[in-house]
Amino acid sequence: MALSKTQSSFYRRLYLAHLIECGVASVPAIIAATGMPRRTAQDTLKALEELDIRCEFKPTPGERHNSGQYEIADWGPIDRAWVAQHAERLRHALGYPALA
Numbered sequence: 001m002a003l004s005k006t007q008s009s010f011y012r013r014l015y016l017a018h019l020i021e022c023g024v025a026s027v028p029a030i031i032a033a034t035g036m037p038r039r040t041a042q043d044t045l046k047a048l049e050e051l052d053i054r055c056e057f058k059p060t061p062g063e064r065h066n067s068g069q070y071e072i073a074d075w076g077p078i079d080r081a082w083v084a085q086h087a088e089r090l091r092h093a094l095g096y097p098a099l100a
Contacts, residue, residue, distance in 0.1 A: 052076030
């Protein structure tokens with residue numbers, strides 16, 4: 001059964017937050033892990049705030065050109081443990097490859 005646009009958007013946000021928690025925390029790393037286009041990755045990161053998930057960019061000291069990683073500062077109303085427990089289901093539903 002295909003996901004609706006609403007479901008895929010919601011699942012993508014949850015899975016992206018999970019990836020960040022697992023250390024896949026930069027746009028290039030997210031692209032490599034999921035195969036999603038750069039713009040989709042960037043838009044999804046920004047859209048986390050719509051779920052009250054507070055995601056912050058932490059620049060790498062001494063580096064230029066937005067080098068750094070994202071961190072989930074607050075999961076808001078989302079149960080982080082539930083997302084971790086169901087991450088494989090979310091990944092499979094979105095058609096993303098398994099993490100290496």
